[in-house]
Amino acid sequence: MPSAKYDRIYDKLRERIENEVYKSQELLPSEHVLIEEFDCSRNTVRRAIKQLADDGYVQSIHGKGVRIIYQPYEQSEFMLSGIESLKEAVARNKKEYTTKVVCFAELMVDDKISKRTTFPIGTEVYYLQRVRYIEGEALIIDHNYFRRDIVKGLTPEIAEKSVYEYLEGPLGENIVTTKRKMTVERITEIDSKYLKLKDYNCLAVVSSMTYNADGIMFEYTQSRHRPDCFTFYDQAQRVK
Amino acid sequence: MPSAKYDRIYDKLRERIENEVYKSQELLPSEHVLIEEFDCSRNTVRRAIKQLADDGYVQSIHGKGVRIIYQPYEQSEFMLSGIESLKEAVARNKKEYTTKVVCFAELMVDDKISKRTTFPIGTEVYYLQRVRYIEGEALIIDHNYFRRDIVKGLTPEIAEKSVYEYLEGPLGENIVTTKRKMTVERITEIDSKYLKLKDYNCLAVVSSMTYNADGIMFEYTQSRHRPDCFTFYDQAQRVK
């Protein structure tokens, strides 16, 4: 499945920026030059550049050029960004990790759960608690709610591997949008039961809602991270 | 300075979604219909829709339509999103707030500061510590570093009001890009000196780098929030 032309151009430019073929603070070659190199229309290079800007690699300056503002991150940290399963994020950092399912239930959304998850009352869901070990240490505990009519046939065995791979593989679901909320919360009994918390009395909590290609929210997850192994990156542009 | 056409269309559509003229889970009118209504080209409505998708209001489904996936947030919470000064965010929530400058210094970036801020060694900066009070309570402490050659003539008096208004007003700087990193950190002596921390032993920390229209990073700020008043929202799309 070949990707789109603007996407290939984006990839090439991003690679050059990351490898410092184009150095930080310099200007990108002008649109005209890029059009010649990639043999495409102006719209197409502009689309690639827009994506680079959205991702924090460059910044367009009207009448002047496109400045590169890329700064490599320290790879020592564990990073969350975009839509990415924990498995993918860990693999990117070349670390080992395992998952243990400590609770697996099928239940119906009641008033209380509905308020937290925004699932309609009466929705049938799987509820899971999963402990995530990275390099042998229990660092994260997930509370997952999956709609049973979409994540069909989920089992603890699958949940110990990767729910996302199951969704995108056998079930043919394409995850498209995720909305997240980050907060810091006091630890609960469950947290201290499963995580090695040192003396922290708070956790980094990421609550997320995930939509499939049909625009249906099929997952609500609350991910509770030990503070010292949590980092989240973000990039924003002011529209003027 | 009238805004662009696609931006006005974006605003109108967003308003309709927020006011539930278009309801969640429904499809937006097709591009063809919107073109007629707004009397514009296809590219222009598509651009507006792209922006709505980036902001988590809708999700396009190939061959089908554009589904609305908007869920209103609870307004009770204090929300951080996009590039927004604290003053703007608080105003949006109709709360009162004040700022107290507890430290104001001019200094030169040394090796240690350079590592943290990524400013080159030798850069002349203002260093500030500011305590932020919302509804009378000390909730946030900021550590600001501003490049002195860009944020010219900064004074404690200006810093008690709004540095951003000063930048965009008298100095004519247009803030464009911000990169942020969120972590949870143990409290320090300075934190407990100025903030009413209850019994939390951690803080939500947002470290941000801000670039002006020339692509120069002119600000590094570490913002330390009391856990119970910190929320950060994010929205991501998987490219497929």
Added chain:
DNA sequence: TGGTATTTGTCCGTATGTATC
């Protein structure tokens, strides 16, 4: 099963405006 209409996705070309140098 197949054909047609609808709808979104990609790509191109062109014209005009505006900011920088």
Added chain:
DNA sequence: GGATACATACGGACAAATACC
């Protein structure tokens, strides 16, 4: 003023996914 570079907008062509008959 002129040259260069990015920004906005329009229109057209074809592809791909979906819906419906």
